[in-house]
Amino acid sequence: MAVVSKGLEGIVAAETQMSFIDGEKGVLEYVGIAIDELARNSTFEETVFLLWNQRLPRKAELDAFNKALRAQYDLPPFIDGLIAAFPKNAQPMHVLRTAVSAMALVDPNPNSIEPAEYRAKALAILAKTGAIIAAFDRRRRGLEPIKPDHSLSFAANFLYLLNGSKPTPTMERAFDVCMILHADHGLNASTFTGRVIASTLSDIYSVMSGAIGALRGPLHGGANEGVMVMLEEIGSVEKVDAWVDDALKNKKKIMGFGHRVYKAYDPRATYLKTLAEQLSKDTGNEKLYQMSSGIEKRMHDAVAAKGIYPNVDFYSATTYHALGLKLDLFTPMFALSRISGWAAHCIEQLAANRLIRPDAEYTGPHEVDYTPIDRRG
Numbered sequence: 001m002a003v004v005s006k007g008l009e010g011i012v013a014a015e016t017q018m019s020f021i022d023g024e025k026g027v028l029e030y031v032g033i034a035i036d037e038l039a040r041n042s043t044f045e046e047t048v049f050l051l052w053n054q055r056l057p058r059k060a061e062l063d064a065f066n067k068a069l070r071a072q073y074d075l076p077p078f079i080d081g082l083i084a085a086f087p088k089n090a091q092p093m094h095v096l097r098t099a100v101s102a103m104a105l106v107d108p109n110p111n112s113i114e115p116a117e118y119r120a121k122a123l124a125i126l127a128k129t130g131a132i133i134a135a136f137d138r139r140r141r142g143l144e145p146i147k148p149d150h151s152l153s154f155a156a157n158f159l160y161l162l163n164g165s166k167p168t169p170t171m172e173r174a175f176d177v178c179m180i181l182h183a184d185h186g187l188n189a190s191t192f193t194g195r196v197i198a199s200t201l202s203d204i205y206s207v208m209s210g211a212i213g214a215l216r217g218p219l220h221g222g223a224n225e226g227v228m229v230m231l232e233e234i235g236s237v238e239k240v241d242a243w244v245d246d247a248l249k250n251k252k253k254i255m256g257f258g259h260r261v262y263k264a265y266d267p268r269a270t271y272l273k274t275l276a277e278q279l280s281k282d283t284g285n286e287k288l289y290q291m292s293s294g295i296e297k298r299m300h301d302a303v304a305a306k307g308i309y310p311n312v313d314f315y316s317a318t319t320y321h322a323l324g325l326k327l328d329l330f331t332p333m334f335a336l337s338r339i340s341g342w343a344a345h346c347i348e349q350l351a352a353n354r355l356i357r358p359d360a361e362y363t364g365p366h367e368v369d370y371t372p373i374d375r376r377g
């Protein structure tokens with residue numbers, strides 16, 4: 001009988017040069033550079049270049065990359081019209097998955113996996129995702145979408161498209177750092193989904209829509225929304241301890257805690273915690289941050305011994321809230337950044353492809369007689 005690894009835990013299914021994770025020590029590196037270094041010194045655009053080329057760009061290369069990305073900010077009229085036709089009460093992750101998938105319909109050569117074309121498609125999808133999310137959000141609020149500003153960075157352009165005003169430098173930087181921190185993370189569930197689809201030599205639109213679908217689940221990227229719902233349910237700092245104790249007693253999962261790989265503090269959470277604290281002070285709304293750090297403290301006393309610490313989603317909820325984002329845009333923010341990691345992994349997968357096709361241990365019956373329909377009980 002084969003050994004089944006439920007959830008594929010511990011199975012090494014690919015080689016990668018994108019991100020290195022040491023879950024015991026709480027280390028995350030992109031192409032060998034510590035995430036903390038990138039969060040302090042880099043930009044999202046530079047980080048994407050790093051992931052797509054396995055090295056930091058020279059100045060001229062980064063300028064060219066920025067120019068190419070910004071040139072792709074606008075949505076094709078077909079996608080704009082499609083978003084206008086979506087029901088206003090649709091969920092943004094469903095909107096995003098559908099619109100990214102529909103981009104294949106206006107690509108004259110959607111199935112090409114020729115390396116240069118594949119990268120160009122990845123760049124276009126990455127550049128337009130912000131406009132898709134913002135256009136839908138504005139339309140559901142009864143507002144017209146705004147045209148992208150090609151002079152703005154990826155982070156600033158998105159906040160501009162969403163809010164109709166240019167962000168302050170602090171907001172732009174905070175959002176940019178969120179994008180850096182979410183860009184890649186080994187063979188997580190959505191990246192694995194993307195690599196499986198890429199390995200069949202299917203198109204990049206199928207890759208991206210499949211990965212968006214995997215990310216949406218509450219055990220993966222959807223947890224940041226779950227954290228916010230939990231904070232709203234708890235309601236005040238005073239109620240935190242009793243709420244956490246009750247949840248743990250009832251074997252309820254606390255959203256934003258625990259990780260398949262990290263058994264120490266998620267290094268992305270460390271940085272997001274600082275960001276959340278700073279933004280909460282800046283906006284004069286510290287309640288959510290105080291509740292979050294209260295939950296962290298209570299959880300630490302109760303379950304840190306089991307290796308359960310805050311993950312990337314825990315403090316990103318407070319951070320996004322402080323940036324003025326609505327609850328159902330939290331997971332799309334994850335996707336907005338992670339598209340870069342999915343693309344990097346699929347470029348890597350295609351460069352040395354082998355169809356990903358694991359086995360399953362059959363546990364059902366054998367040699368069962370076929371019973372005609374009129375004799376079935």
Ligand code: ACO
Nearest residue numbers: 218219220221223252253254255256257258259260311313
């Ligand atoms: N709250 C309370 N207990 C937890 C939590 C949690 N958040 N996470 C794990 N545990 C406990 C489990 O109850 C279980 O305890 P037991 O051994 O006494 O039964 C043990 O830790 C192992 O948990 P599993 O769910 O089996 O571990 P797995 O590696 O499959 O789960 C996961 C990882 C899915 C992330 C889990 O920790 C979880 O559900 N967390 C909450 C959702 C979440 O925050 N997801 C985002 C992850 S980060 C990301 O995807 C970007």
